[in-house]
Amino acid sequence: MHDVDASHLTHGVEVAFHDLDLTYGTGTLALHKITLTVRTGELVAIVGPSGCGKSSLLRLAAGLERASGGSVAVGTESVAFIFQEPTLLPWASVRRNVGLLGKLAKLPHDELSERVDAAIRAVGLTDFADQLPRSLSGGMRMRVSLARALALEPRVMLLDEPFGALDELTREEMQLQLLDLYDRRGFTALFVTHSVSEAVLLADRVVVMSARPGTIRDVVPIDLPRPRHRELRFDPAYVDYVKTVSDLLRKDDR
Known part of the structure; x- marks a missing residue:
C-alpha cells in the first residue's frame, strides 16, 4: 500500500486523493482541496492552465x-x-x-529479460533493440521510455505530458500506440496533458483544473466507445467533448 489513509481505496478504486492540499516550500499554495478517485482500469486525463499543479498531482501519487x-x-x-x-x-x-x-528492482535475470523483450516488442522497437538513443527519433526515444515502464508490468501508470515535445504526426502515432497498449494491458492511468483533443481521445474522464491554486473545476465523463481509432477525431460527439472541455478551461480567461 502506497502512502497514507487507505480508507478511501474502496473496492474498484486504485488511486484516491482526498481533501488534498499542497504548499511549496516558498509558501505558495499549489493545490487546494483536491478530491478525486481513479477506478481500477480507468484512464483519467488531467488538463488545466500552466502552473495549476497537474504534474504535482502525479508526483504526489508517485510518492x-x-x-x-x-x-x-x-x-x-x-x-x-x-x-x-x-x-x-x-x-x-x-x-x-x-x-x-527492472534491474534496479532486482528482478530475476530471466524474468527481466522476458519482460524487456515483450516491452520492446509491444512498442514496435524490436529491430532497434541494440541501438543507442542518439540514433533514434524523438518519437522512438519516447517509445523506449514507455517500454521501460511497461517492463515493470505496472498496475498504475502516471504519465506527465509524455508526448508534449513531439511533432504533430509523431504525437498522433504515440497516442494511438498508448491506446493500443492500454487496451491490451489493462492498466490504470493518470495522464497529464495541455492538449484538450489528446485528453478527450485517450480518457474515460477528463479532470479540468483551475489556475493556481489548482482546484478541480469539473470532471467530464467521455462516453466514447473503445477501442478508439484515428477516425474518432471526426466524430461529432468527440468534437462536442473537445468544445465542452475547452469552454471549461476558458473560464479562467473571463
Whole structure:
C-alpha cells in the first residue's frame, strides 16, 4: 500500500486523493482541496492552465511529493512514472535502457529479460533493440521510455505530458500506440496533458483544473466507445467533448 489513509481505496478504486492540499516550500499554495478517485482500469486525463499543479498531482501519487494536508493513497506498489522527457542513458542500448528499472528492482535475470523483450516488442522497437538513443527519433526515444515502464508490468501508470515535445504526426502515432497498449494491458492511468483533443481521445474522464491554486473545476465523463481509432477525431460527439472541455478551461480567461 502506497502512502497514507487507505480508507478511501474502496473496492474498484486504485488511486484516491482526498481533501488534498499542497504548499511549496516558498509558501505558495499549489493545490487546494483536491478530491478525486481513479477506478481500477480507468484512464483519467488531467488538463488545466500552466502552473495549476497537474504534474504535482502525479508526483504526489508517485510518492515524490508529500501533501501538506489531506491524503493520497495508491492501492499498489506497482507504479510506473513516465516523464515529459525520455531521460534515457545515452551510452546504453535500447534493451539496457528498457531493463534499467527492472534491474534496479532486482528482478530475476530471466524474468527481466522476458519482460524487456515483450516491452520492446509491444512498442514496435524490436529491430532497434541494440541501438543507442542518439540514433533514434524523438518519437522512438519516447517509445523506449514507455517500454521501460511497461517492463515493470505496472498496475498504475502516471504519465506527465509524455508526448508534449513531439511533432504533430509523431504525437498522433504515440497516442494511438498508448491506446493500443492500454487496451491490451489493462492498466490504470493518470495522464497529464495541455492538449484538450489528446485528453478527450485517450480518457474515460477528463479532470479540468483551475489556475493556481489548482482546484478541480469539473470532471467530464467521455462516453466514447473503445477501442478508439484515428477516425474518432471526426466524430461529432468527440468534437462536442473537445468544445465542452475547452469552454471549461476558458473560464479562467473571463
